[in-house]
Structure formats: structure tokens, C-alpha cells
Amino acid sequence: DTEVTQTPKHLVMGMTNKKSLKCEQHMGHRAMYWYKQKAKKPPELMFVYSYEKLSINESVPSRFSPECPNSSLLNLHLHALQPEDSALYLCASSQDHGYDTGELFFGEGSRLTVL
Amino acid sequence: RKEVEQDPGPFNVPEGATVAFNCTYSNSASQSFFWYRQDCRKEPKLLMSVYSSGNEDGRFTAQLNRASQYISLLIRDSKLSDSATYLCVVNPGGFKTIFGAGTRLFVKA
Numbered sequence: 001d002t003e004v005t006q007t008p009k010h011l012v013m014g015m016t017n018k019k020s021l022k023c024e025q026h027m028g029h030r031a032m033y034w035y036k037q038k039a040k041k042p043p044e045l046m047f048v049y050s051y052e053k054l055s056i057n058e059s060v061p062s063r064f065s066p067e068c069p070n071s072s073l074l075n076l077h078l079h080a081l082q083p084e085d086s087a088l089y090l091c092a093s094s095q096d097h098g099y100d101t102g103e104l105f106f107g108e109g110s111r112l113t114v115l
Numbered sequence: 116r117k118e119v120e121q122d123p124g125p126f127n128v129p130e131g132a133t134v135a136f137n138c139t140y141s142n143s144a145s146q147s148f149f150w151y152r153q154d155c156r157k158e159p160k161l162l163m164s165v166y167s168s169g170n171e172d173g174r175f176t177a178q179l180n181r182a183s184q185y186i187s188l189l190i191r192d193s194k195l196s197d198s199a200t201y202l203c204v205v206n207p208g209g210f211k212t213i214f215g216a217g218t219r220l221f222v223k224a
Contacts, residue, residue, distance in 0.1 A: 031210060042202060042214035043159065056210055090158055102147065104204075104212060106158035 003027050006091050006107035014115050015081060021110045023074040023091030031055075032074040033104065034066060035090040043090055049074060081114045088112075116141050121203050121215035128222055132193045136218045138186040138203030148179055149204040150188045153217065159202055162188075193222045 004025045013019050023032065031050045035043035048056035049068040057066075063085075065077040074091055088111050092104040121138045128134050140148075148165035163170065165177040165186055176189040186203055203215035 033210070042216050045211065048210040050210065088156075103149070103161050103164070104151075104159075106160070108158050 004091055004093055004105050004107035006089075006110050008110055009108065010111050010113075012113045012115065013078065013081065015083075017081075018077070018079045020078065021076040021089055021091075021112075023076075023107055024072055025091075025093040025105070025107075026072055027093060027105065028071075029093035029095055029105070030071060031094045032068065033092040033094075034064075034074070034076050035092060035106075037088045037090055037109070047076075078112075081112075083114050086112055086114045117216075118142060118207075118213045119203055119205050119215040121201075121218050123216055123218060125219040125221055128193055128220070130193055130195060130222055130224055132222075133189065133191050134193055134220065135190075136188045136201055136203070136220075138188075138215055140184050140186070140203075140205045140213075142205070142207040143181075143184060145184075145205045145207045147206045148186050149206075150175075150177055150186075151202040151204055151214075153200045153202055155199075159214075162201070190220075193220075195222050195224060198222045 007022045033048050034046040037043045045058050046060045047066040052068045063080045067075040088109045090109045091107040094104050119140050150162040151159040152162045153159040165179045169178045174191045178187045198221050200217040200219050202217045206212045
């Protein structure tokens, strides 16, 4: 079983809805990530938090809003999404070695469909 | 040129075959290298890290050639359960881990 837990596993939302994806890890990792993955494509980095501070935002549209309430939790708030935002959203965590990330531990993902 | 390039395949091989995947990366300053495996509609999982000296884990062998900026993965005695997408992953330093597009493997009985 994965040690990174994501909820919900599936989400269907309309373009005017507001919803949130949640991620939790209890491995003591200090770096947490959101990736977006479309079918038959590799994961694309969206955001990185290091020690609860936003470290990287890969020019993600503002309709995606990340939040890191504490070192174990990571949220992704969704508002006014477009159908093309439908994808698998993967949360990951890693140790922060200071020079690179080492292994990424992924959650099972939240499969999002925007109608 | 893409930062990490892989042959997308698919590779269709019979059980028991040996199959090799290649990957090239563009940033010579890259620090760490990995192979991840991703099953259909599942999350990526680490298969193995790749070290300059090469490393082996059972039927899997990974090699790194820094001079040629090239990584390989060899799978011996393929099993049906090896069918998956294999992602070459490079970390040039910091948090920006870069994924290759993945190579799809189908192992058939």
C-alpha cells in the first residue's frame, strides 16, 4: 500500500464548482508535490512545497490553488476549471536532501473529470 | 531537444525474452537518475535508482553513462507481470525531477 494517501480517488465537477483534492503523508518528508498526468503522457510538475513553503510553481493557471497546512498535508483547491483540466492528479513526497529530491513517493492519484 | 528522451515503443516481447530500454538526457549537470514503473491507471513507483557503477536488482540491471548522457534498463527473463510503462527520470538538482515520456512494454505468453 502507498504511504501517500490521496482523496478523493475520483472527482467529477462542473466548470463553476469549487472542490479540493487532499494529500497526506506520514513519512516525515519535508517536500511535497502536485503533478498532473494526462493519458499516455508522463507526469508534469505543477507545484512543490518545501518545509511548508511554496518552492516551485510551474506557471500553473490560478484556477489551481495549492495549500500546505502542515508538513503532512497538501491540498489543491480547484475553481472554474476547464474540460481540458481533466486528468489524473498525483501527489508525491520526498526527503529534502538539499541537493536533489531522491526517490519520489506517489499517492494513487485523484482522477478528475471536468464537465 | 527534450530534456529526457525515451523510445516510446511499444515493445512487444514473449515471456522469457531480454529487453533493453534506453534514455538520454540533455543536462550534463544532472545529479540523480531513476527508473520508475507505471501500471495502467496507477501511480508511478520506483523500480530502481541508477548509479555510475551500474546496479542490479534480480532480473533488472540499470546502467549510467555520464559521458554520453545515457541511461539504460535491461530486463532479463521477462514475465507477464513486467508489462507496464517504464519511465526514465532525471533530477538535475533541486526539486525539478524530469520524467521521460515512458516506454511501453507488453510481455506476451
